[in-house]
Amino acid sequence: MSRPPVPWDFDYEVAAEVLKEHVSMEDLANKYCREVRFFRSPTFTHSCKCPSRRHKGGFEKKSSFFFSEEGKFYKCFACQIHGDIFDFISLLEGTSRFESIYEIYCANGSGELPTTTRISNKEFSDTKLKKELELSSRIRDLLQSYKGKPQYPWLCTWANSVFIRMDETFSKIPNGEISRILSSYNQFNIEILRKVEEL
Numbered sequence: 326m327s328r329p330p331v332p333w334d335f336d337y338e339v340a341a342e343v344l345k346e347h348v349s350m351e352d353l354a355n356k357y358c359r360e361v362r363f364f365r366s367p368t369f370t371h372s373c374k375c376p377s378r379r380h381k382g383g384f385e386k387k388s389s390f391f392f393s394e395e396g397k398f399y400k401c402f403a404c405q406i407h408g409d410i411f412d413f414i415s416l417l418e419g420t421s422r423f424e425s426i427y428e429i430y431c432a433n434g435s436g437e438l439p440t441t442t443r444i445s446n447k448e449f450s451d452t453k454l455k456k457e458l459e460l461s462s463r464i465r466d467l468l469q470s471y472k473g474k475p476q477y478p479w480l481c482t483w484a485n486s487v488f489i490r491m492d493e494t495f496s497k498i499p500n501g502e503i504s505r506i507l508s509s510y511n512q513f514n515i516e517i518l519r520k521v522e523e524l
């Protein structure tokens with residue numbers, strides 16, 4: 326099943342902060358890991374078998390994987406992987422951090438997505454930015470629809486050249502409010518680049 330693309334204005338930083346308050350690392354571990362147990366230490370609250378497929382194919386015999394329910398981070402002392410709840414989802418679902426935050430938010434959030442648009446609609450419609458962002462959204466949809474087809478590598482190369490031009494456009498907009506939009510937009514670009522690297 327292919328995932329719907331992450332909206333360009335999804336404010337992943339705000340979403341990550343909200344989720345860190347509400348998502349339980351223990352619930353995630355119970356979903357993905359074997360033998361989750363309490364473990365009292367100054368740093369960690371639980372141990373379990375490491376779920377990484379790169380670690381003994383996901384079937385390690387010892388429990389080298391530790392996590393903190395309060396701190397929402399993990400570490401495997403055998404294969405050295407470590408990170409927070411979003412890295413954990415990325416590790417197990419093969420998604421990027423950006424996509425992981427989006428997916429957990431859609432699964433746990435209460436409806437509305439946090440968005441980066443902090444300027445008024447009038448201001449926003451007046452900027453070239455809006456057109457560029459709509460275009461980038463369409464490019465993303467286009468890339469999705471061509472995935473696996475022979476034209477896909479060529480389209481990715483073309484998309485990157487468009488994104489470079491957009492970056493130049495954005496760098497000329499002297500508006501502090503736009504920086505948050507750019508933060509998401511840059512993440513969006515990184516996603517495209519990552520997909521190209523996967524080819």
Ligand SMILES: [Zn+2]
Binds near residue numbers: 389390402406
């Ligand atoms: Zn491991």
